[in-house]
Amino acid sequence: MTPAPAVTVEGSARLGQQPLFPPVSLRLGAGEWTCLLGPSGVGKSSLLRIIAGLETGIDFTGHVTTGDGAPLAGRIAYMAQSDLLFPWRSVTENVLLGAALRGTAPDRARARELIGRVGLTDHAGKRPAALSGGQRQRAALARTLMEDRPVILLDEPFSALDARNRAAMQSLAASLLAGRTVLLVTHDPAEAARLGHRILVIDEAGLREMPRPEMPPLRPVSDPATLEIQMALFAELGRGAE
């Protein structure tokens, strides 16, 4: 993997005639987890999709830049709320999807190793329909790791999981994606409080950065400091709702 760059997206967005958010500048620190927290429908996923170079359906005026000046194309991996596993491919074949779509030689040994690291060795030959929700999201994480990209965009990937699976996936992702530039879009203050080096809140009023937490992630769920961050985030989200 090439060194993880910082990524900055600057600009404003409108949805038809309605302004979606005022001019913002979102900077993802190199090799850090940046958590973008906000209510539904304020464009946090759109910001992520703009960085990914995907269709957003909004009018965005602005630009995406990188800390090292090199283009982002080919340096991104993407994980969505839906696992996006292809039902006709086995777990292994899903992990090898990128190579199949690029027409490059599949690295089966590495796929096997990554499937082992997410704890799915016994399920490698199964199709997604035979897996639980948590196992499916683990397979999606292995597919993301297989891409071995320095910039990782996570669009609420854990929000469909139950509390126990969500906590387990957070820990797993935090350890396996360490050292990469990660943007995590979420509507869960507890998730942001556990995972973010930096935490930002976005709503109709714009983008606000929360004080940088002292303890590095991954923070324990029940640690008083984590809970304090979580409460501050709830208050900040509530402030925007008034």
Next chain:
Amino acid sequence: MSGVRNGVVSALVGIGAWWLVVILAGLPPFILPAPDRVARALWTSRETIAENAVVTLVEVLAGLVLGAVLGALTAIQLALFPLARTLIRPMLVFFQAVPVFALAPILTLWLGYGIWSKLAMALLIIFFPVTSAFYDGLTRTPQGYLDLARVMEARPWAVMLRVRIPNALPALASGLRLAAVYAPIGAVIGEWVGASKGLGYLMLLSNGRAQTDVMFAALFVLAAMTVLLHTAVDRGSRAITARYAPDHG
């Protein structure tokens, strides 16, 4: 298995009703022969019926395979090229609006009395359902799959071959299910218009000779053939759906 049992029960009820109508109305055999008469005709004319059934079966299978392949290729063209959509789609709708029955004499004129005109009829009649079902499937690829492919820098051919086509196979399968029922209709119409072989030809010939029992026997074989074909295609379709869209099975 209850499907088979229901089928048997409903066939018995149908045959019973048929028999009852013949007896109660006192119909002469050349208008409506009783089931036992048809069964006897089926046995005594078994060689003639079998010979002609093979001809029709070949026409139907060849039409089905060709129609499926051409329909699938057309759907892929439509999905790939906007120009194809502008040019071919209105044509498709137009040809679907023309009753295939009306084309049968022309096809016989152009392609002769042999297998080709029947094959063309079967092909024409199934081409539209196959094409439109598969094309619909190809245009309904989940946006998330396409996003993922985009971020992975997929090659365009790989998006079609590895994402859009596999995802559309269940839709193609439902098109083929329809085709299995339509293809025999096309072949038989072709045989009615002009042929020297086939079940449709045999039915017409028996009708002219007032051999109504043979006509019914041929009709019975044709129906049985269509049901078997449909069952086979249905099994295949279910297997495809179970593999490619297990969440929607």
